[in-house]
Amino acid sequence: MHEWKVICRVDDIPRLGARKVTRQSGGDIAVFRTAEDKVFALLDQCPHKGGPLSQGIVFGESVACPLHNWTIGLADGCAAAPDVGCAQRFSVRVEDGAVALDLAELADSPSAIRHAVT
Amino acid sequence: MRKMKLVMVGNGMAGVRTLEELLRIAPDLYDITVFGAEPHPNYNRILLSPVLAGEQTIDEIILNPLDWYAGHGITLHLGKKVVDVHRRRRIVTAADGTEADYDRLLLATGSNPFVPPLPGKELAGVIAYRDIADTETMIETAKTHRHAVVIGGGLLGLEAANGLMRRGMAVTVVHIAPWLMERQLDETAGRMLQKSLEARGLRFLIGAETAALVGDDTGRVKAVRFKDGSEEPADLVVMAAGIRPNTALAEKIGLHCNRGIVVNDTMQTITDGRIYAVGECAAHRGIAYGLVAPLFEQAKVCATHLGEFGIGRYLGSQTSTKLKVTGIDLFSAGEFMGGGETEEIVLSDPYNSVYKKLVVKGDKLIGACLYGDTADGSWYFDLVREGRNIADIRDQLMFGQQHLGDTGHAGNSRAAAMADTAEVCGCNGVKKGTIVKAIREQGLFTVDEVRKCTKASGSCGSCTGLVEQILMMTAGAGYTAAPKLKPVCGCTDANHQQVRDAIREQHLLTIAAVHEHLNWRTPNGCASCRPAINYYLISTWPHEALDDPQSRFINERAHANIQKNGTFSVVPRMWAGETNSSELRRIADVVDKYRIPTVKVTGGQRIDLLGVKKEDLTAVWKDLGMPSGHAYGKTLRTVKTCVGSEWCRFGTQDSTRMGKELEKALWRMYAPHKVKLAVSGCPRNCAESGIKDVGVIGVESGWEIYVAGNGGIKTDVAQFLCKVATHEEVLEVSAAFLQLYREEGWYLERTVHYVGRVGLDHVKAKVLEDREYQKRLAERLRFSLDGLPDPWFEHDKAHVDVRQFAPIAV
Numbered sequence: 001m002h003e004w005k006v007i008c009r010v011d012d013i014p015r016l017g018a019r020k021v022t023r024q025s026g027g028d029i030a031v032f033r034t035a036e037d038k039v040f041a042l043l044d045q046c047p048h049k050g051g052p053l054s055q056g057i058v059f060g061e062s063v064a065c066p067l068h069n070w071t072i073g074l075a076d077g078c079a080a081a082p083d084v085g086c087a088q089r090f091s092v093r094v095e096d097g098a099v100a101l102d103l104a105e106l107a108d109s110p111s112a113i114r115h116a117v118t
Numbered sequence: 119m120r121k122m123k124l125v126m127v128g129n130g131m132a133g134v135r136t137l138e139e140l141l142r143i144a145p146d147l148y149d150i151t152v153f154g155a156e157p158h159p160n161y162n163r164i165l166l167s168p169v170l171a172g173e174q175t176i177d178e179i180i181l182n183p184l185d186w187y188a189g190h191g192i193t194l195h196l197g198k199k200v201v202d203v204h205r206r207r208r209i210v211t212a213a214d215g216t217e218a219d220y221d222r223l224l225l226a227t228g229s230n231p232f233v234p235p236l237p238g239k240e241l242a243g244v245i246a247y248r249d250i251a252d253t254e255t256m257i258e259t260a261k262t263h264r265h266a267v268v269i270g271g272g273l274l275g276l277e278a279a280n281g282l283m284r285r286g287m288a289v290t291v292v293h294i295a296p297w298l299m300e301r302q303l304d305e306t307a308g309r310m311l312q313k314s315l316e317a318r319g320l321r322f323l324i325g326a327e328t329a330a331l332v333g334d335d336t337g338r339v340k341a342v343r344f345k346d347g348s349e350e351p352a353d354l355v356v357m358a359a360g361i362r363p364n365t366a367l368a369e370k371i372g373l374h375c376n377r378g379i380v381v382n383d384t385m386q387t388i389t390d391g392r393i394y395a396v397g398e399c400a401a402h403r404g405i406a407y408g409l410v411a412p413l414f415e416q417a418k419v420c421a422t423h424l425g426e427f428g429i430g431r432y433l434g435s436q437t438s439t440k441l442k443v444t445g446i447d448l449f450s451a452g453e454f455m456g457g458g459e460t461e462e463i464v465l466s467d468p469y470n471s472v473y474k475k476l477v478v479k480g481d482k483l484i485g486a487c488l489y490g491d492t493a494d495g496s497w498y499f500d501l502v503r504e505g506r507n508i509a510d511i512r513d514q515l516m517f518g519q520q521h522l523g524d525t526g527h528a529g530n531s532r533a534a535a536m537a538d539t540a541e542v543c544g545c546n547g548v549k550k551g552t553i554v555k556a557i558r559e560q561g562l563f564t565v566d567e568v569r570k571c572t573k574a575s576g577s578c579g580s581c582t583g584l585v586e587q588i589l590m591m592t593a594g595a596g597y598t599a600a601p602k603l604k605p606v607c608g609c610t611d612a613n614h615q616q617v618r619d620a621i622r623e624q625h626l627l628t629i630a631a632v633h634e635h636l637n638w639r640t641p642n643g644c645a646s647c648r649p650a651i652n653y654y655l656i657s658t659w660p661h662e663a664l665d666d667p668q669s670r671f672i673n674e675r676a677h678a679n680i681q682k683n684g685t686f687s688v689v690p691r692m693w694a695g696e697t698n699s700s701e702l703r704r705i706a707d708v709v710d711k712y713r714i715p716t717v718k719v720t721g722g723q724r725i726d727l728l729g730v731k732k733e734d735l736t737a738v739w740k741d742l743g744m745p746s747g748h749a750y751g752k753t754l755r756t757v758k759t760c761v762g763s764e765w766c767r768f769g770t771q772d773s774t775r776m777g778k779e780l781e782k783a784l785w786r787m788y789a790p791h792k793v794k795l796a797v798s799g800c801p802r803n804c805a806e807s808g809i810k811d812v813g814v815i816g817v818e819s820g821w822e823i824y825v826a827g828n829g830g831i832k833t834d835v836a837q838f839l840c841k842v843a844t845h846e847e848v849l850e851v852s853a854a855f856l857q858l859y860r861e862e863g864w865y866l867e868r869t870v871h872y873v874g875r876v877g878l879d880h881v882k883a884k885v886l887e888d889r890e891y892q893k894r895l896a897e898r899l900r901f902s903l904d905g906l907p908d909p910w911f912e913h914d915k916a917h918v919d920v921r922q923f924a925p926i927a928v
Contacts, residue, residue: 007926016642016668020925028925035642052684055672057645064645066672066680071645082571106928 004093004100018054023106029090030054032074034061039099040074041092047085121149125210125220127200129154132397132413133226134182139421141190150192151218155199158250159184166253170281181561203371222392229361229398238331243339244355247278260285263353267342271298275358279320290321290350302439302450307473307489363399363406378406383431385420396420409437429637430611438499449495452485452502453477463516481509494518496586507877533587543581548574557592607646612636614864621654627663650865657860660902667917673750677909678735687728690744694759694777695723708741722756736923739910746910754793757781762799771816773799783849786906790863808835811869812852821848825855826873834870837878840886854885854892857899
């Protein structure tokens with residue numbers, strides 16, 4: 001069972017933008033909001049060279065990494081072809097406009113970044 | 119819901135490419151059935167010549183193996199020739215009785231070799247050169263027979279002749295026209311080609327007219343007889359006298375044909391709206407194309423219509439030619455014959471077998487014919503297609519792109535000699551071998567596809583020429599040159615100019631309105647198009663269109679430069695590079711207080727504070743108390759100056775004061791790309807005005823203004839625009855030039871590329887000759903900049919979302 005921790009309101013995240021969430025265990029999380037107000041959360045590190053995804057341009061359900069323009073899918077955290085690699089995903093619950101992350105996932109120390117094959 | 123049914127007749131390159139494009143945009147729209155007369159899956163017909171010459175095998179040229187069809191749920195009928203279509207009942211019938219019904223029918227029946235009506239053409243040993251079966255017949259015949267005659271000295275005939283010779287046959291080429299490949303080469307190049315092929319062992323009978331093919335008792339050909347009565351022994355006769363669109367089926371079922379199945383710009387037959395035609399069988403605006411590049415453009419357009427996107431029109435293509443005979447380099451494109459109002463620039467070196475002819479009309483290159491050295495072929499072809507003004511490079515045109523001093527293209531002629539391990543794309547670390555492998559294994563034909571699959575040339579783009587060379591080398595003439603004007607990105611077919619025009623003409627004020635008006639394919643664009651559209655909106659409708667920070671790259675959203683570790687750099691503005699003790703003290707204090715690890719003097723004479731945490735940015739700006747340096751944006755960056763006449767014993771003008779005036783007039787100016795200025799106080803030019811977007815040089819009697827210089831990837835010396843007497847004139851001319859660039863430039867196009875595209879004469883006409891327009895341009899720039907906030911201090915007014923500087927802590 002999920003134990004949820006409310007972190008902000010949906011409106012605290014810019015539409016087609018993101019906010020950075022810092023946590024005690026290290027490993028920032030990027031929380032994204034799409035044009036349709038869907039919210040996604042990924043580890044704030046591009047699988048390529050660790051670029052902060054929270055700073056990228058959000059479009060559709062993707063974000064373009066600000067460092068080298070890899071396109072990362074918000075739903076699965078994975079890079080679009082030909083790039084290979086995935087950013088860790090985090091569960092998100094939105095209820096009555098409140099965005100919540102999973103407490104257990106938040107407490108986990110950040111998983112090793114899987115570097116791209118190419 | 120029942121899926122619609124699509125039936126394709128013909129299983130060749132153009133048709134299958136259409137299916138690939140269709141599956142990409144609408145994978146589930148159709149149940150697809152394909153009929154192919156040959157017993158093979160789709161293969162690369164262009165590479166039959168290397169197969170004949172023994173350089174490649176049949177397996178290597180298969181483009182779509184059988185499991186590709188299976189994987190996409192395509193019903194494939196191989197070896198079944200379609201003989202009838204019942205258009206009212208919408209049923210296709212093959213020779214063996216197989217039937218398939220359709221909602222949409224795609225005809226891709228290709229072409230047939232033209233066989234001249236000669237007596238004896240039905241004898242054994244007389245074949246055309248078109249498909250795998252023909253190629254195999256030739257290979258088998260070469261094992262047992264000696265004499266071959268090829269009728270036709272065009273592209274196909276010469277490739278066949280070369281292949282047969284490589285297989286050990288004695289080959290004679292019979293050609294009725296006055297020189298070889300007369301449709302692709304002028305007479306000089308045609309003669310040089312003949313000489314070089316003769317040196318390899320081919321024989322030619324130029325101008326000879328064939329009268330009949332003579333058979334022996336067994337019904338096999340034994341000789342070719344000419345009109346003058348002479349004979350040439352032949353165990354094999356290859357007919358390569360040209361191709362004709364295969365319209366037999368189309369004509370039978372009543373579709374209008376006129377040298378091909380007549381289609382409109384959406385590749386729909388003009389007779390039956392349910393039936394489309396692509397490839398060599400289709401006649402578009404009176405032309406049936408025989409080269410793969412235009413056919414793939416057709417395929418793309420056809421797919422968008424079949425896929426019910428209903429966008430894109432095929433408007434015809436310009437084509438180029440390359441012969442796939444190893445060791446012979448020839449290239450032609452456009453109107454290479456010259457004559458009429460054209461002028462020719464010619465280089466001819468018979469000893470080294472090099473011949474180059476460039477055909478110029480007015481200020482444009484309209485054609486090229488190259489023999490012996492074709493390294494610059496793709497560059498010339500680009501110039502022809504883009505219609506670029508060549509007035510400024512005309513005197514160096516003949517010597518090629520390398521000669522223009524473009525360091526990034528130095529590899530052009532290197533492509534062939536490069537080792538597989540050699541790096542082609544320095545930005546993405548892509549080696550030649552990787553590119554060649556991708557081209558071979560994945561059947562790539564365009565630079566865009568190579569870019570997508572390997573990332574080569576995907577970043578700075580300076581290796582594009584080299585990648586194109588590798589593509590030409592590996593894929594043969596089958597490579598598709600980029601379309602004339604590239605779409606902004608994959609979200610649309612509209613190019614930058616069309617987007618700019620639509621925004622101006624329709625008075626569009628939001629990104630959503632642009633998407634709506636131009637039928638964007640994606641709901642909110644992508645990281646390529648959104649920043650471009652945002653710039654076009656705010657530059658076209660200043661103070662009216664609203665800036666959208668979420669459509670800007672992070673640097674312009676955070677007003678600082680992101681670094682590789684996610685920290686930022688901060689460059690405060692120092693007017694014309696001049697500072698003082700109080701500013702330096704504040705900078706020193708800020709460095710200490712925020713523990714900023716690196717302080718660096720930039721090339722533009724500013725101080726760069728590197729490694730600032732994003733959370734500290736607003737406080738750093740406030741403590742610095744200096745205006746934003748805009749070192750992070752597609753904006754006016756810096757005006758670099760020398761000290762000038764105030765101190766310098768050589769100085770003739772006060773360059774620092776001029777620099778300050780320019781910088782104060784122009785700062786906060788967004789542009790298609792970054793803009794750098796410099797002012798030097800005398801012709802010694804210590805501020806390096808010659809490689810700036812606008813460079814000003816003081817002389818005894820006033821100022822010289824240079825534009826469109828660049829010191830980046832491609833070093834370009836600025837071009838002289840004019841000489842003026844006063845500070846006011848420098849300000850006015852600079853403003854007018856930059857506003858013209860802001861209004862007409864495409865996003866991410868530096869001034870050097872912009873001026874290269876429109877021509878310096880155009881700039882002079884607007885900025886200098888028409889004084890009234892010069893004034894209006896400068897006024898429009900002042901209006902645009904009037905009242906713009908400093909984003910470091912007026913966050914609200916500058917639409918800076920300050921929430922980004924405060925992370926959420928849990």
